[in-house]
Amino acid sequence: MRSVSGGRRILILGGTREARELAAALAEGGYDVTTSLAGVTSRPLRHAGALRLGGFGGAAGLIRYLAAERMEAVIDATHPFAARMSANAHRACRAQGIPLLRLERPPWRPADGDKWIAATGAQDAADLLPIGARALVTIGRQEIACFFLRSGLTGVARMIEAPPLPPPPGWTVLRERPPFSVDAEMALITHHAISHLVTKNAGGADTEAKIVAARRLGIPAIVINRPEKPSAPVHSTAEALIPSLRRALLP
Numbered sequence: 001m002r003s004v005s006g007g008r009r010i011l012i013l014g015g016t017r018e019a020r021e022l023a024a025a026l027a028e029g030g031y032d033v034t035t036s037l038a039g040v041t042s043r044p045l046r047h048a049g050a051l052r053l054g055g056f057g058g059a060a061g062l063i064r065y066l067a068a069e070r071m072e073a074v075i076d077a078t079h080p081f082a083a084r085m086s087a088n089a090h091r092a093c094r095a096q097g098i099p100l101l102r103l104e105r106p107p108w109r110p111a112d113g114d115k116w117i118a119a120t121g122a123q124d125a126a127d128l129l130p131i132g133a134r135a136l137v138t139i140g141r142q143e144i145a146c147f148f149l150r151s152g153l154t155g156v157a158r159m160i161e162a163p164p165l166p167p168p169p170g171w172t173v174l175r176e177r178p179p180f181s182v183d184a185e186m187a188l189i190t191h192h193a194i195s196h197l198v199t200k201n202a203g204g205a206d207t208e209a210k211i212v213a214a215r216r217l218g219i220p221a222i223v224i225n226r227p228e229k230p231s232a233p234v235h236s237t238a239e240a241l242i243p244s245l246r247r248a249l250l251p
């Protein structure tokens, strides 16, 4: 008789550090693990187990994939802002009758000294900036147009891949990958005379330094709240999730 983990086929929906750590832990534990990435970064990092790239073609495509690959469970370890993929995973797992668990880092919480302004999305965040603001925008490339197209704003836009449109005068694009240190973030904010930080409430240690830097320098942070995701058992670490996966796979 095979062990609970032995050869069980698990799909991880990835794109995060947590997904990579989980893939390593599951592979180590004897699971047959495949990580799926959207294929948006040109040089994906190495993952333990198998890697597949690109969209599935909506929930229907994911259902076909799960059936064809005989997946036995799905772990949604996508970024907290990847709401479409999470909704598709929820629909597909229900249709296939297989367990869905989520690995998700807790959100950041404001601490003493933080000057947070809550935003509902990228456009809202851009609209909340006062005329003449110099923003450090760290929301990735997809929605950067909201900032580049708003008049009266300049600053720095940081992202891993190139932006979909050229930066207008007064904007600098930095193509960098986390982690970042607090000292480096403070130096960046000071060097570029930044007046406001703009960030998603992504959570996690890799990108938290900018929040600490904004607090120490006393500049406001426009923080975009997380989108709603469908309900699923949520764990914040691989160690906490694996026993729950083991139970979910019991006959």
Ligand code: NAP
Binding pocket: 013, 014, 015, 016, 036, 037, 038, 039, 040, 053, 054, 055, 056, 057, 058, 059, 061, 062, 077, 078, 079, 081, 082, 083, 084, 085, 086, 088, 139, 140, 200
């Ligand atoms: P999204 O809006 O939820 O997804 C858009 C579409 O991209 C999905 O419908 C799906 O296409 C495809 N997709 C997304 N994640 C996928 C995955 N892991 N494997 C295969 N296809 C995937 O997601 P997003 O916000 O564009 O994020 C894309 C990826 O970047 C995610 O993997 C996420 O973890 C990562 N990421 C996102 C952010 C962020 O701020 N949003 C930050 C860091 C990393 P189909 O419908 O064709 O299946």
